[in-house]
Amino acid sequence: MKGDRVEIVVDAGDTTRTYEVVAGRAGRRVETAVRRGVVEVSEVTRTGVVVRTARFMANRVLALVEQPVPRENGSEISGRTGHPLREDPET
Secondary structure (H helix, E strand, O other): OOOOEEEEEEEOOOOEEEEEEEOOOOOOEEEEEEEOOEEEEEEEOOOOOEEEEEEEEHHHEEEEEEEOOOOOOHHHOOOOOOOOOOOOOOO
């Protein structure tokens, strides 16, 4: 979703560097993958086409923080029925 963001903190020797990958347009999302010692963060369209990719050596990545945009629609929340929990009945 537009606005989804992933922050990557990387060890750059004597300091750390922070990078961000943001889903900039409507219908795009950010996906992360770790393969063969490489952390790959990609911005992907609805149809699965990769728009841009950032790659980092996994042993240099200190933190990977996914920050999704709060959804207005409650339909994406799984496990909720919309009914409040009831308390035990009084006896």
